[in-house]
Amino acid sequence: MKITDIEIRACRHNDPVMKDSEMRDGKKSELEFLVITFHTDEGLSTSTFGFAGRGAAMAGEIANSIFKPFFIGRDPLYREKHWHEYRMADRWWNHAPIYSYGPFDINCWVLSSLQANQPLYKYLGAYRDHVPIYGSSLVYKTPDNYAKEAKEYKDKGFNAYKIHPPGNYELDLEIHKAVRKAVGNDFKLMSDPVAPYTFEQALRLGRELEKLNYYWYEEPLFDENFHNLRELTRILDIPIVGTEVLAKHPYSVAECISTRVVDVVRADPSWSGGITATMKTAHLAESFGVSCEIHTAIYHPLELVNLHCCAAIKNCEFFEVLLPYELFNFGLKESIDVKDGYAQLPSKPGLGIDLDWDFIDNTTFKKV
DSSP, X not given: XXXXXXXXXXXXXXXXXXXXXOOTTSOOOOEEEEEEEEXXXXXXXXXXXXXXXXXXXXXXXXXIIIIHHHHXXXXXXXXXXXXXXXXXXXXXXXXXXXXXXXXXXXXXXXXHHHHTTSBHHHHHOOSOSEEEXXXXXXXXXXXXXXXXXXXXXXXXXXXXXXXXXXXXXXXXXXXXXXXXXXXXXXXXXXXXXXXXXOHHHHHHHHHHHHHTTOSEEEOSSOTTOHHHHHHHHHHOSSOEEEOTTOSSTTHHHHHHHHTTSSSEEEEOTTTTTHHHHHHHHHHHHHHTTOEEEEOXXXXXXXXXXXXXXXXXXXXXXXXXXXXXGGGGOOSBSSOOXXXXXXXXXXOSSBTSSOBXXXXXXXXXEEEO
16 A cells, blocks of 8 residues: 555634633744645545644645655555654754654555454554543633632533643642632542742642542643652652653653653654654553653543544553644534543544544645
8 A cells, every 4th residue: 555645624613612711922823733634646545733832834835745645656564664764864964843744644544444344442552442532621710710610510510620730839829728618528620730830839739639530630840850850759749741742752761761850751753753653652661660741731532533543552441632622523413422421433444533524624725
């Protein structure tokens, strides 16, 4: 099987998805993404979303100039060969964003699973058929916003709730206390401040989170701040989680695992170098007795890819989705099936749920 053509679309979701939230820099965020389609000489084709940050036009040009010529003519079954050869090609002045390779690798895996007539997670090597789901907040302005949302998703049967606080220490502490009060002591809560603190502030908040019985403490400092993260991990009892934005998985994460820079590592097919690198990181972590939690991909077509990976990774506890759930539930013809707090794996070959091409056509603003 050979890849004969690749189509690249730059898309923008025009609805005000994040109308009640904003980025920490105060900017609202329109959701932009790529849709990348592979065609083959055997008549098989597949498409996936691709993360594009805040600029799908730029991401599309990178995909077209670097990755389209790299993959055309290749056999998608030779994923390992492509992954290693691109790693060297990237070193020679490509230096593409960390999210660039992911969708191309994903399409190779999906084509291979379609050819094998297997659901992707079974093609990867299934461990389970359903995965516990938890929700992660956007950034809100008041403790009440978080408390209400946490209670809502607890009542809907979600297994846990993760806070992305505004990044002001005093307000963040108030938010974490309010959420714990709202949901009670029998519900798992996580904190993901996204690196706003000094070491001293991170340590103080970690001790407060231990008192509040939080389940983990994610990215209190930048992922590359190995020394101080290792100190937090050594001092605090609450598990420290990180590595989602480190480039060059699994090599960049190897020291974090082997020297316990963090207690739990993060990876995902969008940001970590595709499914190939994600599975490498997960298996490396497993050999050291470390969990590898898959990081949300925001858009549900990519969350579906994550779900297949979660179902094939023993040392991954949860399937993460961004909240509010319904605001990011676009791009698929059918919703991911969630029952009694568990995301169910589709039984059809490949990803098992078709993309919504009416939605894609309506959001496409450029074909590269």
